[in-house]
Amino acid sequence: MEILKISSRQREQIIDITPQIQQYIAKNGYSSGILTVFSPHTTAGITVNENADPDVKKDIIAFLNKKIPQDFGFAHIEGNSDAHIKASLMNFSYNFIVENGQVLLGTWQGIFFMEFDGPRNRTVWLKYISV
Amino acid sequence: MEILKISSRQREQIIDITPQIQQYIAKNGYSSGILTVFSPHTTAGITVNENADPDVKKDIIAFLNKKIPQDFGFAHIEGNSDAHIKASLMNFSYNFIVENGQVLLGTWQGIFFMEFDGPRNRTVWLKYISV
Amino acid sequence: MEILKISSRQREQIIDITPQIQQYIAKNGYSSGILTVFSPHTTAGITVNENADPDVKKDIIAFLNKKIPQDFGFAHIEGNSDAHIKASLMNFSYNFIVENGQVLLGTWQGIFFMEFDGPRNRTVWLKYISV
Numbered sequence: 001m002e003i004l005k006i007s008s009r010q011r012e013q014i015i016d017i018t019p020q021i022q023q024y025i026a027k028n029g030y031s032s033g034i035l036t037v038f039s040p041h042t043t044a045g046i047t048v049n050e051n052a053d054p055d056v057k058k059d060i061i062a063f064l065n066k067k068i069p070q071d072f073g074f075a076h077i078e079g080n081s082d083a084h085i086k087a088s089l090m091n092f093s094y095n096f097i098v099e100n101g102q103v104l105l106g107t108w109q110g111i112f113f114m115e116f117d118g119p120r121n122r123t124v125w126l127k128y129i130s131v
Numbered sequence: 132m133e134i135l136k137i138s139s140r141q142r143e144q145i146i147d148i149t150p151q152i153q154q155y156i157a158k159n160g161y162s163s164g165i166l167t168v169f170s171p172h173t174t175a176g177i178t179v180n181e182n183a184d185p186d187v188k189k190d191i192i193a194f195l196n197k198k199i200p201q202d203f204g205f206a207h208i209e210g211n212s213d214a215h216i217k218a219s220l221m222n223f224s225y226n227f228i229v230e231n232g233q234v235l236l237g238t239w240q241g242i243f244f245m246e247f248d249g250p251r252n253r254t255v256w257l258k259y260i261s262v
Numbered sequence: 263m264e265i266l267k268i269s270s271r272q273r274e275q276i277i278d279i280t281p282q283i284q285q286y287i288a289k290n291g292y293s294s295g296i297l298t299v300f301s302p303h304t305t306a307g308i309t310v311n312e313n314a315d316p317d318v319k320k321d322i323i324a325f326l327n328k329k330i331p332q333d334f335g336f337a338h339i340e341g342n343s344d345a346h347i348k349a350s351l352m353n354f355s356y357n358f359i360v361e362n363g364q365v366l367l368g369t370w371q372g373i374f375f376m377e378f379d380g381p382r383n384r385t386v387w388l389k390y391i392s393v
Contacts, residue, residue, distance in 0.1 A: 001361055034167055034260050036296050036357045040368030042312040048223040049215055050173040059205040059212035060219065067198070067329070074321040081321035084311055088322065092310040092371075093357045095167045095224045097258040099132055104256065106171030109223075125366065127359040129296050129393055131260055165298055165391050179354040180346055181304040190336040190343035191350065198329070226298045226355045228389040230263055235387065237302030240354075262391055 002126040008044075008118030012065065014057040015113040017124060022102055024126055031101050033130040038093045040125055043083035043117035045090035051110030064089075064116075083116035090114045098128065133257040139175075139249030143196065145188040146244040148255060149236070152227075155257055156234055164261040166227045166234055171256055174214035174248035176221035182241030195220075195247075214247035221245045229259065264388040270306075270380030274327065276319040277375040279386060284364055286388055295392040297358045297365055302387055305345035305379035307352035313372030326351075326378075345378035352376045360390065 004020050021037065039046050050056040064086050074081035094111070096103045105111070113124060135151050152168065170177050181187040195217050205212035225242070227234045236242070244255060266282050283299065301308050312318040326348050336343035356373070358365045367373070375386060 001359055001366070034165070034258060034296070036359060038357070038359055038366075040366070040371060042310070042318075042368065042370045047219045048173070049219055053207055053209070055205075055207040056173075056212060056215050059207050060216055063199070063203065063205075063212075063216055068325070072325065074317075074325075076315055076317040076321050078315070081318060081325075084318050085322055085325055088309045088311055089220055089351055091222060091353060095169070095226055095357055097132055097167060097169055097256055104132070104169075104171070106173065108173045109171060125359055127296060127393075129260055129391055131258075165296070165389060178350045179304070180350055184338055184340070186336075186338040187304075187343060187346050190338050191347055194330070194334065194336075194343070194347055220351055222353060226300070226357055228263055228298060228300055228387055235263070235300075235302070237304065239304045240302060260391055262389075 004124040006113055006122040006124060008115035008120055008122060011118055012061045013115040013118055016051060016110050017113050018110045021111055025098055025103055026101060030098055030128050033098045033128055035096045035098050035103055036093060036127045038125040041122060043080055043087055044122055045087035045092050045114045046094045047090045047112050047114055048109050049112055050108045052108055080117045086116040135255040137244055137253040137255060139246035139251055139253060142249055143192045144246040144249055146246065147182060147241050148244050149241045152242055153233055156229055157232055161229055161259050162232050164229045164259055166229050167224060167258045169224045169256040172253060174211055174218055175253055176218035176223050176245045177225045178221045178243050178245055179240050180243055181239045183239055211248045217247040266386040268375055268384040268386060270377035270382055270384060273380055274323045275377040275380055278313060278372050279375050280372045283373055287360055287365055288363060292360055292390050293363050295360045295390055297360050298355060298389045300355045300387040303384060305342055305349055306384055307349035307354050307376045308356045309352040309374050309376055310371050311374055312370045314370055342379045348378045
C-alpha cells in the first residue's frame, strides 16, 4: 500500500491528485490491473471530474455549500456535519483500470481529493491488484 | 479491457447496460472475481437501481433535475455544470462480484449508465480480475 | 463470497457493519488484498462515515429526509422512490484495502449499511481478492 500526503488550504477544496497517482503506477512498473484509491477520512472524499475548466470545480463547491450549508441546524457538536454528508455523497473509495503502465482516464477526467473540512493534513491510500 | 459503446438519445437518460455486461462475462468464461465498470466521462456516470418499474428511472431523473437545475447560476461557460455534479453524485466506477460465470445482482437490480448531457456517443470500460 | 445478514428496525437506519466485516477477514486469514462490499438491494446502500458521535448518523438521516422527502410527488406506485434515490446517492458497492489481516480504515471511520426502506431483512455480499 502507498500513502499519498495532501495538505489542503481551505475549508472546501478540490485537489487534483492525478499526477501523484500516475507516478505511483509508473514508478512501480504496474501494467494491467485495478487500482483502489481510498480516503481514510470522514469529512474528505474522492471523486472524478473535469480537469480542464477550473469553473467546474468552483461550481461543484458552490452548489454543495448552497444545498448543504454548515449552519443547516445539525446536532453534531463539532459543527461539521455538512462535511460528513458531502464526503458520503461524493465517495470514499474509487477503482480505476490500469493498462500499459497507467491509470486509464477519459480525455477530460482527473482524480480529485475532495476536502470539506480543511485546512488539514490528509492522506490518500493506494492499493494495486494485478490481473 | 472491454469497451462498451452506448448512444444516448436524450439530455438525461438512464440506460440499462446489464445485458451487455453479463454477455461480456459469459463470452469470456469468467467465473469468480471482481468486475470494475468505469465511465470515462465527466457528465455521465454509473449507478445501480431498480430495473422493474420504469417510474423509478423517471423519478430519479425528475428529482435530480428539480434539485440541480441547469440554470442554477453556474460559472462554467459550457452550461452543463449540473451534469458534472449529477455524475459525481452518482458515481463513475462500480465494482461487481462475479460468481459462476455471471455478475451477481440483487433480484431487482440493474446496472445503469447515467447520461446527464446527451445525446452523445459514449463508452463504458470493463475490467475483470480473477480471484 | 460471504453473505452477511442484517435486520433493520426502522425505515431509515444506519447500521455499523464494521465488526462483521473485520471478523470475515480475520476468520479467513486474508492478509493483503481488496475487499468488495456490495448491497444487493435498490433501497439500501453502503457508505463510510464517522463511527464516534452518534449525532453524525442522525444528521445524515435527517438531512436526507429533509431534502428527499417520501412525499416529494414521485410517480413510482410503491411510494419509496425517495429510498431508491438515497441509496444511489450513497452507493451500492465499496472497496476496501486489506493489509495485515484487517480492513484498513481511518481512525474515525466505520462501514455503514444504509437502510432507507426498512424495517426489512437484508444481506450484504463480501468478496475478497488477494494481491
